[in-house]
Amino acid sequence: MNTAKDRNTIKRSLVTGGMILAAFLTLSFAPQYAIRAVAPDLDVYTRWAIRSIIELAGSLVAVMALCRESVLGSIRTIRLSASFPKALGFALLVTLPMLLAFGLTSPTNEKADLLHFAFSSGVAPFVEEVLFRGLAFWMLYRYSGWNFWLAALIPALFFGYGHLYQAADLGSATGIFLITAVGSIWFSWLLLRWNNLWVPILVHALMNLWWDAFAVDETALGGWLANGARLAVIALSVIVTLYATASRPEIE
Numbered sequence: 001m002n003t004a005k006d007r008n009t010i011k012r013s014l015v016t017g018g019m020i021l022a023a024f025l026t027l028s029f030a031p032q033y034a035i036r037a038v039a040p041d042l043d044v045y046t047r048w049a050i051r052s053i054i055e056l057a058g059s060l061v062a063v064m065a066l067c068r069e070s071v072l073g074s075i076r077t078i079r080l081s082a083s084f085p086k087a088l089g090f091a092l093l094v095t096l097p098m099l100l101a102f103g104l105t106s107p108t109n110e111k112a113d114l115l116h117f118a119f120s121s122g123v124a125p126f127v128e129e130v131l132f133r134g135l136a137f138w139m140l141y142r143y144s145g146w147n148f149w150l151a152a153l154i155p156a157l158f159f160g161y162g163h164l165y166q167a168a169d170l171g172s173a174t175g176i177f178l179i180t181a182v183g184s185i186w187f188s189w190l191l192l193r194w195n196n197l198w199v200p201i202l203v204h205a206l207m208n209l210w211w212d213a214f215a216v217d218e219t220a221l222g223g224w225l226a227n228g229a230r231l232a233v234i235a236l237s238v239i240v241t242l243y244a245t246a247s248r249p250e251i252e
Helices: 004-038 044-067 071-077 084-094 096-105 114-143 148-161 170-194 198-213 224-244
Strands: none
Touching (some): 044 114
16 A cells, blocks of 8 residues: 555656656657757758757756756756767677678768768768757756656657658568667667767667668668678667676666
């Protein structure tokens, strides 16, 4: 039988979780529609840049408001102040199967330009991880006390939904949704194990970079080679993570 304290804890978890989800969903959908309505003639990269700034700033403001933190405090809260070099070394190691597989079998992508690389492999992974992992997953898990699977699953569903624009039919939509949703849960697990938001950011960025650098596929679905390489990245990352964090103390 729940005590008054237990009921208050559950109530707080639901209320704060609802506030986090409200902020997350607002930032996930409102900016793109608002930009299209106010300035429909902007080029794709300008729209992308404005949307990214709103999502990034909004995520930090939401964390500041929820935790009553300063800007630096919110950066520490979502683990964006953790070690960048360690995360980069890990990301370079575990994404090596993609680089090797694509580099040995696929021609370079002549369609992509530097601006595309900057956004696809730089801006997008950074902003998406701050929004989906830093604000949504991490705050639901650490601040509201939700269990891992529930906290990771909700942003994963919207992460998968957000990539459906790449689909041409129901079959490709299903594949893209499942691949990106599973990837979202995996990124959440990496954040949890390493206690470092730069880990999923840089793994995400390098996976995008190797994908864009070679003519692999125009969507996130990919063929057997692309998905085999991604599975190798996931497997290697899990092995390295379990080994490297085995003796790490419990996350506070």
